[in-house]
Amino acid sequence: MSWVIALAAGALFATGTYLLLSKLLSRIIVGLGLIAHGANLLLLGSGGEPGAPPILDGAASGPISDPLEQALVLTAIVITFGVTAFLLTLAYRSWTETGLDEVEDDVEDRRIASRRQR
Amino acid sequence: MKTLATLPVIIPIAAAALALVSIRRPLVRRIVGLASSVAYLAIAVWLVIAVDGSGTIVAAQGDWPAPLGIPLVADRLAVLLLATSAAALLAVLVYAVAKPDTDTDFPGFHAVYQMLAAGVALSLLTGDLFTLFVAFEIMLTASYVLITYRAGGSETRSTITYVVIGLVASALLLTAIAFTYAVTGTVNIADLTDKLDNVSPGYRAGLGWLLFMVFGIKAAIFPLFFWLPDSYPVAPAPVTALFAGLLTKIGVYAIVRTQTLLFPSDGPATFMLVVAGFTMVVGVLGAIAQKDMKRILSFHIVSQIGYMIMGLGFFTVAGVAAAIVFIVHQIIVKAALFLVGGLVEHTEGTGAIDAVDGVARRSPLIAVLFLPAAFSLAGFPPFSGFVGKLALIESGFDAGRWVVVGVSLFASVLTLFSMTKIWSGVFWGRPGTGPKTAIPSGMAAATAGLVVVSLAVALGAEPLLQYAERAAGDLLADGAYRDVVFGGRG
Numbered sequence: 001m002s003w004v005i006a007l008a009a010g011a012l013f014a015t016g017t018y019l020l021l022s023k024l025l026s027r028i029i030v031g032l033g034l035i036a037h038g039a040n041l042l043l044l045g046s047g048g049e050p051g052a053p054p055i056l057d058g059a060a061s062g063p064i065s066d067p068l069e070q071a072l073v074l075t076a077i078v079i080t081f082g083v084t085a086f087l088l089t090l091a092y093r094s095w096t097e098t099g100l101d102e103v104e105d106d107v108e109d110r111r112i113a114s115r116r117q118r
Numbered sequence: 119m120k121t122l123a124t125l126p127v128i129i130p131i132a133a134a135a136l137a138l139v140s141i142r143r144p145l146v147r148r149i150v151g152l153a154s155s156v157a158y159l160a161i162a163v164w165l166v167i168a169v170d171g172s173g174t175i176v177a178a179q180g181d182w183p184a185p186l187g188i189p190l191v192a193d194r195l196a197v198l199l200l201a202t203s204a205a206a207l208l209a210v211l212v213y214a215v216a217k218p219d220t221d222t223d224f225p226g227f228h229a230v231y232q233m234l235a236a237g238v239a240l241s242l243l244t245g246d247l248f249t250l251f252v253a254f255e256i257m258l259t260a261s262y263v264l265i266t267y268r269a270g271g272s273e274t275r276s277t278i279t280y281v282v283i284g285l286v287a288s289a290l291l292l293t294a295i296a297f298t299y300a301v302t303g304t305v306n307i308a309d310l311t312d313k314l315d316n317v318s319p320g321y322r323a324g325l326g327w328l329l330f331m332v333f334g335i336k337a338a339i340f341p342l343f344f345w346l347p348d349s350y351p352v353a354p355a356p357v358t359a360l361f362a363g364l365l366t367k368i369g370v371y372a373i374v375r376t377q378t379l380l381f382p383s384d385g386p387a388t389f390m391l392v393v394a395g396f397t398m399v400v401g402v403l404g405a406i407a408q409k410d411m412k413r414i415l416s417f418h419i420v421s422q423i424g425y426m427i428m429g430l431g432f433f434t435v436a437g438v439a440a441a442i443v444f445i446v447h448q449i450i451v452k453a454a455l456f457l458v459g460g461l462v463e464h465t466e467g468t469g470a471i472d473a474v475d476g477v478a479r480r481s482p483l484i485a486v487l488f489l490p491a492a493f494s495l496a497g498f499p500p501f502s503g504f505v506g507k508l509a510l511i512e513s514g515f516d517a518g519r520w521v522v523v524g525v526s527l528f529a530s531v532l533t534l535f536s537m538t539k540i541w542s543g544v545f546w547g548r549p550g551t552g553p554k555t556a557i558p559s560g561m562a563a564a565t566a567g568l569v570v571v572s573l574a575v576a577l578g579a580e581p582l583l584q585y586a587e588r589a590a591g592d593l594l595a596d597g598a599y600r601d602v603v604f605g606g607r608g
Contacts, residue, residue: 039293097274
């Protein structure tokens with residue numbers, strides 16, 4: 001795998017994780033997108049050394065580039081695209097209903113917080 | 119025969135398309151959904167009989183021989199869980215159809231439901247790691263829609279947690295697949311069983327742990343379970359029942375499948391047992407602290423997952439077989455309990471323990487349905503939970519893992535305690551005088567059907583356990599899976 005791809009994937013994972021830890025839903029969605037891109041990039045890089053020619057007409061002489069991981073990446077990208085669209089719709093609904101982009105604490109967190117106040 | 123193995127995936131997808139086309143005809147889409155689920159169950163039962171009689175069916179798609187094509191591998195474990203899932207899917211669908219507000223709330227319900235069924239079938243049957251990812255996506259995307267369609271206000275937040283956690287886990291699964299492909303050049307599970315042997319032990323162990331963690335998020339094992347009790351109770355009753363029965367168990371199935379076939383020598387067995395122990399105890403303690411039926415039951419899902427991981431952690435044929443029996447028992451009983459919880463909510467308007475009293479007097483039918491399922495969950499003889507737990511404990515003694523067996527018995531006692539909490543809080547006491555909604559007979563019949571199936575699991579315990587031992591033997595026998603998938607094609 002080329003170093004550039006490995007480093008880029010690492011950077012995408014790092015920024016994605018950072019954004020994911022935010023409380024704003026819009027940032028979380030962007031973070032998820034970045035993590036998914038990092039995973040896709042890793043998948044693309046997993047096919048071996050770059051620079052080999054593609055398969056043409058089924059007749060290959062010498063090394064050819066691996067087509068399988070490109071097919072896998074395409075599938076993964078389509079899935080990511082669909083699910084991100086769904087998540088954006090969900091975020092929009094959350095915003096129209098509560099007027100907030102923020103993700104609140106969960107039920108248990110709130111219960112503990114209210115107990116501490118008493 | 120080979121076509122038969124692909125039908126559980128094809129039929130629900132076709133039915134989903136039909137249900138979408140007939141989106142303005144409620145009766146048609148109901149009939150389509152129910153017919154598809156009946157066919158799904160019939161084929162699954164047929165597959166169980168066929169596979170147990172004449173061995174694993176391998177359906178290579180497009181007739182490409184392994185390892186090039188994507189095979190569907192219907193082995194004993196896959197078809198047993200397929201049949202169990204099919205029973206749960208059908209019962210929950212009947213319940214949802216009978217529930218007055220399912221269809222009016224969301225006309226696309228049947229289409230999404232059938233896609234979920236297709237995803238479950240594909241997850242169970244696939245013999246390819248990447249297809250497993252795709253199958254999980256089909257199943258989870260359908261589940262995102264089902265869990266969010268009725269959520270409003272603050273409930274939207276809980277569902278967002280569910281979706282985000284699901285997506286993170288999917289991205290990590292994709293990462294694990296990329297790493298696997300980078301070292302082996304294949305994503306075919308049968309091919310991987312062989313090729314992973316040549317990978318350096320450290321890298322292989324890393325892959326094993328990554329896959330364990332990824333599927334652990336889906337299966338809600340300790341400490342990755344926080345999303346579950348928060349999000350499941352939000353959904354409508356039939357959806358929660360389906361999720362509780364099926365989705366986490368498919369995660370456990372993926373753990374069993376990958377750990378036994380791909381990482382048999384360096385399965386993190388002791389670590390798994392520690393995780394299993396914590397999952398059991400933390401889950402049940404969480405359940406005791408809750409005040410709502412659905413939330414108590416949601417924490418129990420987590421607790422019971424621990425038992426399955428424990429059976430796998432023994433890494434013996436008896437242990438894995440016991441885990442398989444326990445998964446079967448859990449799919450049925452968990453779905454049944456959540457359907458009962460839905461019945462209580464339907465008649466009384468809420469499932470909060472403080473708000474509801476005397477259901478045993480007001481609606482004796484619900485109490486009759488709740489009791490066997492609750493006893494079964496707590497592991498009382500002669501119910502199905504007892505069979506699973508006895509098998510687990512016996513295999514634990516054989517494996518010499520005393521500590522985790524003791525922990526599991528402790529968790530069982532606490533499970534019984536929290537069940538009595540529901541019983542005394544909801545079913546006993548002076549009956550309330552508030553308004554009461556009548557239960558549609560379809561909802562009661564569906565719940566009763568699942569309870570009867572769970573009793574049947576208990577009655578047929580001996581054959582089931584023998585079957586599970588054959589299934590576990592298939593998994594743990596070195597190279598057996600590979601030979602079957604490659605078999606006859608060289």
